[in-house]
Amino acid sequence: MDKVSSSAADAVADIGTGASLAVGGFGWCGVPTVLIEAIRDAGATDLEVVSNNCGADGWGLAILLAERRISRVVASFFGDNREFARQYLQGELEVEITPQGTLAERLRAAGAGIPGFFTPTGVGTLVEQGGLVWRFDHEGNAAVVSPAKPVRTFVRAGKAQQFLLEEALPTDFAIVRAALGDRHGNLVFHASAKNFNPLAAMAGRITIAEVERLVEPGEIDPDLVHLPGIFVDRIVELTPEQVAAKQIEKRMVKGMVKR
Template sequence: MLDKTFSTADEAVADLFDGASVAVGGFGLVGIPSVLIDAVRTLGVGDLTIISNNCGTDGFGLGTLLEDRRVARTIGSYIGSNRIYAQQYLSGDLSVEFTPQGTLAERMRAGGAGIPAFYTKAGVGTELATGGLPVRYNPDGSVAEFSEPKETRTFDGEDYILEAAIKADVGLVHAHKADRQGNLVFRETAQNFNPEAAKCARVAIAQVEHLVDRLDPDEVHLPGIYVDRVVHVGPQETGIENRTTRPDKNSEA
C-alpha cells in the first residue's frame, strides 16, 4: 500500500508557493494544524489566500503568518480577538471575504465533491446577498473594494442565494490519529472544518498526533483518498483564546 508519511512538517510543505490558496482546518485554537503552519512560516512563502473560519490569535497559529505579512486575502467567518487581523483589514493591507460558518463549510465540501455552486438561505436579505460589504479598505479608511451581489433565486416561495464552491491549492489539517495510507480519525470538536479543508484541496497535508499501521475501517472519519501527505507530530497542546478569571477571595483578605 502507498505510504503517505513524511519525516517532517518542513518536508511536507516544501513545495508550497507564493500566491497559493491554503485551506486550514480547526475552530478557534482547537484542531488547528499549528505545526504545519509553523513550517509554512519557516518556508517563507507569501501573498497567500487563507481559507479558514478564523486566523488564530496574536502570536499563535495563522496569527503568526499575519504578523509576518504573508497573507494577502482571507476567506472566513470570524476576526475575533486577533488584533493584527483587524488592524491589517482596516488599514487596507488585507482583503477579507466574510462568509457564514455553515456556508464556508459547505463551500469547501462542495469544492471537494465537484459541485460548482449551491443555493442557501444563509445571508438572504443582507449585504452578503446584495453586495456592499467592505472587502478591502484604503489606508485613509475609505472602502477600496466592496463585495459583489450574489445571484438570488426563489424556490417554493422562498429566496436563496448562490454560493460558489471553494477549491484550494493546499489543505492543512490536524487529526488525532492516522494510518500510513492517510485515513484520519478526529477527536471531538477538533473535527471542525478539518475534513472540509482536506476535501477541497488539490494537495491535503495532515499533521497527526498518533500514527498507526492499521485503523479499523469503522473508526475512520476521513478516507485516505482525500489525504496526500501525513506528518506525525505527537500530542499537541491547545491554547486559550480568551482567559477569563475572577478574583481570588483569599487574596483579597
Template structure:
C-alpha cells in the same frame, strides 16, 4: 503510492509556492495544524490566500503567519480574538471575504465533492447576497473593494416558495489539517472540536497535507471510526503528542469563583 508519509513538516510543505491558496482546518484554536503552519513560516513564502473559519490569535495558529505579513487574503466567518487580524483589515493591509460560518463549511465541502455552486437561504436580505460588504479598505479608511451582488432565485422545497442565494464552492491549491490519528494511507480521525472544519478543509485542497499526533499502520483504525478517508489526503506527517494546545479564551476562572471549591473545576 499508498505510503503517504513524509519525514518532517518542512518536507511536507516544501513545494507550497508564493501566492498559493490554502484551506486550513481548525475551529478557534482547536485542531490547528501548528507544525505545518510554522513550517510554512520558516519556508518564507508569502502573499498567501487562506480559507479558514478564523485566523487564530495574535500568537497562535494562523496568527503567526498573519503577524509576519505572509497572508494577503483571508476567507473567514469570524475575526475572533486576533487583534492583528482586525488591525490589518481596517488599515487596508489585508483583504477579507467574510462568509457565514455554515456557508463557508458547505463551500469547502462542495468544492471537495465536485459541486460547482449551490443555493442557500443564508444571507438572503443582507449584504452577503446584495453586495457591499467591505473586503478591502484604503489608507484613509475608505472602502476600495466591496463584495459583489450574488444571483438569487426562488425555489419551493416542501411546497413553500422562498428566495435562495447562489454560493460558489471553494477549491484551494493546498489544505492543511491536524488529526489525532492517521495511517500511512491518509485515513484520519479528528478529536472533538477539531472535527468541525478539518474534514471539509481537507476535501477542498487539491493537495491535502495532514499532521497527526499518532501515526498507525493501515488496518489499525476502525473503519467505522474514520472521519476522513485517505482518498482526500495526499501527505501525512507525524508530529507526536508533545505539542502546545493553547486555549483561545479562558472562562473557567469565573466558573470556579461561582461554584466555589468544586472538584469539577480543579486542574488535573
C-alpha cells in the same frame, strides 16, 4: 502506499508564494499549528487563506499574519485578533467575510465536485446585496466590496422561498490536524477538533495532515474512519511535545460564572 512525509518542512516545501490554503480549525481547536509554523519557516508569502478564524495574537495563523505573509483571507469570524483588525482596516489584508455554514459548505462543495449551491443563509442581507468591505484603501475607504449574489426562488416545504448562489471554494493546498492517522491517510478526529478539518481536507488539491498519532494501515477500524485517505496526500507525524503544546483559549471549569 506510504503518504508519510519525512518532516513538516518537507511536506510544505512546494507551497509557494501566491498559493491558496484551506486551513482546518475553529478558534484554537483542531488547528494544524505545526504545518503553519513550517510554512512560516519556508518563506512563502502572498498567501490566500480559507479558515473560519485566523488565529489569535501570536498563535496559529496569526504567526503568518504577523509576518505579513497572508494577503487575502476567507473567514466567518475574526474578533479577538488585533493584528488582523489592523491589517484589514489599513488596507493590507483583503477579507472575504462569509457566514460560517456557507464557508463549511463551500469547502465541502469544492471537494465534492459541486461548483456552486443555493442557500437561504444571508438572503435579504449584505451577503446577498453586496457591499461588504473586502478591502479598504490606505485612507480607510472601501476599495473592494463584495458583489451581489444571484437569487432564485425555490419551493421548499410547500412555500416559495428565496435562496442565493454561493460558489465552491477549491484551494491549491489544505492543511489539517487530526488525532489519529495511518500511512494511507485515513484520519480520525477527536471531539470538537473535527470542525472544519475534513472539509478543508476535501477542498485542497493537495492535502497535508498533521496527526497526533500515526499508526499502520489496518490499525484503524474501517468503520471508525472519519475522513477516508483518498482526500489526504501527505501525513506528518507530530512529536509528543508538539501534541502537548495545544492551548486553550477560554479555560472554564464547573462552577464558573457564565458570561
